Amino acid sequence: MAKILIADDDPDILMLIASRLRANNMQVVMASDCNQAIKKAYSEQPNLILMDIRMPKVGGLSAFNSLKMYARTEMIPVIFITAYPGKEVEEEAFQMGAADFIAKPFETDTLLSKINKVLESQYMN
Amino acid sequence: MDSDHDILQAIVEKSDIGLVVMDEKRIIQFANPAAQTILNRKSEQLVGQPFEYPVNDREPSIIDIIQRNGRTGTGQLSMSDISWNGTKALLVSIRDITEQVMLDRLKDDFIHNVSHELRTPLTAIRESVAQVHDGILGDVNEEQKAYLSICMRNADRLRKIVDDLLDISKIEAGKIELKKKQTDLGEVVQSGLDLYKPLIQKKGLEIHTQIPERELNVYVDRDRIYQVINNLVGNALKFTEKGSIDIELSDKDGHFLCSVRDTGIGISGEDLPRVFDKFQQFAESTDPKYRGTGLGLSIARQIVQLHEGDIQVDSKPNEGSTFSFTLPKYSSTIVLRDVLSTRIKKSADPFGLLSIRIKNLDTIQRETSPRIVTDALYQINETLGSFDRRTVPMITDREDIILRIETNEAQQEKRRRKVMRVVKEAFLKITDTELEMEYGTSIYPENGPAVDDLISSCHEFMVNETVQRFSKNILLVDDETAITDATRELLELLGYKNIQALNDSRAVFDHIRNSIPDLIILDMKMPGMTGFEVIGRLKENFETQDIPILIMSGYEVEVGRFHEYISKKAILTIYKPADPDLLRKMVYYLI
Numbered sequence: 274m275a276k277i278l279i280a281d282d283d284p285d286i287l288m289l290i291a292s293r294l295r296a297n298n299m300q301v302v303m304a305s306d307c308n309q310a311i312k313k314a315y316s317e318q319p320n321l322i323l324m325d326i327r328m329p330k331v332g333g334l335s336a337f338n339s340l341k342m343y344a345r346t347e348m349i350p351v352i353f354i355t356a357y358p359g360k361e362v363e364e365e366a367f368q369m370g371a372a373d374f375i376a377k378p379f380e381t382d383t384l385l386s387k388i389n390k391v392l393e394s395q396y397m398n
Numbered sequence: 399m400d401s402d403h404d405i406l407q408a409i410v411e412k413s414d415i416g417l418v419v420m421d422e423k424r425i426i427q428f429a430n431p432a433a434q435t436i437l438n439r440k441s442e443q444l445v446g447q448p449f450e451y452p453v454n455d456r457e458p459s460i461i462d463i464i465q466r467n468g469r470t471g472t473g474q475l476s477m478s479d480i481s482w483n484g485t486k487a488l489l490v491s492i493r494d495i496t497e498q499v500m501l502d503r504l505k506d507d508f509i510h511n512v513s514h515e516l517r518t519p520l521t522a523i524r525e526s527v528a529q530v531h532d533g534i535l536g537d538v539n540e541e542q543k544a545y546l547s548i549c550m551r552n553a554d555r556l557r558k559i560v561d562d563l564l565d566i567s568k569i570e571a572g573k574i575e576l577k578k579k580q581t582d583l584g585e586v587v588q589s590g591l592d593l594y595k596p597l598i599q600k601k602g603l604e605i606h607t608q609i610p611e612r613e614l615n616v617y618v619d620r621d622r623i624y625q626v627i628n629n630l631v632g633n634a635l636k637f638t639e640k641g642s643i644d645i646e647l648s649d650k651d652g653h654f655l656c657s658v659r660d661t662g663i664g665i666s667g668e669d670l671p672r673v674f675d676k677f678q679q680f681a682e683s684t685d686p687k688y689r690g691t692g693l694g695l696s697i698a699r700q701i702v703q704l705h706e707g708d709i710q711v712d713s714k715p716n717e718g719s720t721f722s723f724t725l726p727k728y729s730s731t732i733v734l735r736d737v738l739s740t741r742i743k744k745s746a747d748p749f750g751l752l753s754i755r756i757k758n759l760d761t762i763q764r765e766t767s768p769r770i771v772t773d774a775l776y777q778i779n780e781t782l783g784s785f786d787r788r789t790v791p792m793i794t795d796r797e798d799i800i801l802r803i804e805t806n807e808a809q810q811e812k813r814r815r816k817v818m819r820v821v822k823e824a825f826l827k828i829t830d831t832e833l834e835m836e837y838g839t840s841i842y843p844e845n846g847p848a849v850d851d852l853i854s855s856c857h858e859f860m861v862n863e864t865v866q867r868f869s870k871n872i873l874l875v876d877d878e879t880a881i882t883d884a885t886r887e888l889l890e891l892l893g894y895k896n897i898q899a900l901n902d903s904r905a906v907f908d909h910i911r912n913s914i915p916d917l918i919i920l921d922m923k924m925p926g927m928t929g930f931e932v933i934g935r936l937k938e939n940f941e942t943q944d945i946p947i948l949i950m951s952g953y954e955v956e957v958g959r960f961h962e963y964i965s966k967k968a969i970l971t972i973y974k975p976a977d978p979d980l981l982r983k984m985v986y987y988l989i
Contacts, residue, residue: 283522296532377521380525381525
């Protein structure tokens with residue numbers, strides 16, 4: 274069963290994505306800010322991280338940078354969630370090595386298929 | 399008692415609209431106090447100097463101004479003819495519109511931000527209800543599901559309103575980027591309809607379509623046109639209780655016509671003219687099931703117009719409505735026009751504009767001026783480097799060419815001089831003459847072409863260039879027929895039309911005696927006369943020494959005495975087997 278870490282500062286979104294993922298046979302770990310996200314990624318070793326790009330305290334992209342610095346977390350693929358899709362942000366995220374991107378609000382189907390796609394390609398490697 | 403003169407003088411002095419009078423050479427003769435304030439210059443600094451800002455008598459131009467507090471603001475200029483001391487002069491009105499621009503921007507930002515802020519809670523609402531509905535939190539009976547569906551449907555409606563708002567604010571701000579591509583209109587219309595088919599059938603309405611089988615190509619942003627179809631069909635569905643919805647796509651001369659006809663409640667005569675306006679909903683729609691955002695048709699119209707099409711409606715109350723729109727057919731002309739106009743319009747906004755007038759081209763130069771300008775533009779764009787620059791040429795039918803170069807610091811003397819130097823050098827390279835230039839004068843000569851004319855002349859020039867290029871004569875010389883056949887095929891695929899092949903090198907000169915080719919593609923190792931000998935003889939003869947040659951060789955060629963031509967790029971070498979892309983580039987370069 275895949276383990277997904279969700280990091281979003283909106284508790285409602287956090288809970289909704291979590292229940293959707295659980296209903297699709299995935300294990301869920303939650304974080305409500307970047308520091309928590311980094312800590313939990315380190316300790317729980319999820320197969321994939323779903324992270325809001327705009328979060329208080331540190332911000333998604335810099336949290337991503339931190340994750341890249343630790344051997345234990347640098348290989349975990351990250352999908353960024355954003356409320357303001359715009360090419361520059363996407364470009365930057367992809368350049369930094371993000372696995373994918375999803376814009377809020379999203380259809381759950383889209384989210385699920387993106388997650389599955391990333392997990393599959395991880396598995397193949 | 400004040401004389402008329404005193405009264406007028408008082409008006410001019412106290413007006414808060416800046417007024418500048420300049421002579422025909424654009425030298426400032428007078429500037430009222432308001433003008434001095436807006437332009438942040440004293441009278442002494444203005445009178446006698448050339449008026450530096452772009453202004454014309456057709457439409458207002460927008461400029462950057464520096465306000466007293468040091469901040470950048472926006473000014474609007476307009477111009478008209480007057481008589482000054484008995485001679486012709488020009489009156490420029492200058493308005494400080496900084497506040498309006500700021501308010502506009504605030505409004506756009508507001509709509510943008512609010513739309514986004516609304517989306518997140520909407521998602522939460524919809525998703526939480528959907529999860530209960532889907533049974534994720536436990537069993538749900540049918541009645542509960544039905545009520546939850548009501549919530550989901552309305553969350554979707556809200557979401558659509560937010561999306562439409564965002565859409566229209568982007569379209570109005572001109573921030574919509576259309577991704578146009580060659581598209582089959584029939585396919586888009588069919589897809590748009592397919593989305594609604596189940597709903598239409600569920601309502602018991604008939605669907606009739608008349609969509610031609612073959613490809614109907616247009617140059618459009620497929621998603622946006624799909625959006626238009628959705629909108630029209632969705633409306634037809636919404637306002638029709640019985641009867642049918644008919645969709646027809648027809649081929650007219652030069653464009654396609656798509657119409658969506660329904661047998662619904664129709665639109666009254668007095669509402670008809672407002673149908674495409676924003677936020678319009680009509681008397682019949684006090685019934686909640688008819689309510690929408692009132693934005694859909696307005697968005698549809700904008701989209702169609704952005705594609706150089708037209709949309710209209712025909713309707714009678716209780717007899718139904720027919721909405722129809724046209725789109726121009728796909729052609730390379732349309733594509734070229736679109737690319738040109740996007741680029742030109744983008745740089746047509748004269749912020750910090752430096753205009754350079756190149757004067758007194760003689761007849762020969764005038765005839766080749768489009769070419770000169772295009773070449774010069776490449777050079778200038780390459781050299782200006784760190785400047786923020788975009789160039790837009792204006793080709794006039796007088797002796798002058800006027801270049802508008804957008805630089806962020808057009809007002810700085812040093813920068814201006816550097817740009818001028820670059821332009822001078824670029825033109826020197828091409829025309830071998832040091833052209834006379836002056837800068838800062840108005841970029842719109844009184845009878846000059848508008849942006850549309852410019853697009854037409856650039857387009858015409860480029861199309862002619864292409865036609866000319868592909869009609870040039872290419873001579874292939876190789877003893878192996880397989881090679882000449884293959885090369886000919888490649889060249890024809892690339893678009894070249896006049897290709898002759900010779901398999902006996904000795905026949906080359908007889909052939910040339912009849913007609914001189916524009917390019918010779920030559921094998922080196924041939925019996926009878928080798929490639930070397932052919933080149934040698936060609937270069938000895940005055941009439942043939944300038945024919946460009948492309949050597950096609952199977953092995954490393956020792957060019958020896960032809961190295962001079964190689965370095966001048968009058969002879970190029972390509973190795974067999976020829977890479978089609980490389981061949982294309984080399985042939986394009988040589989002719």
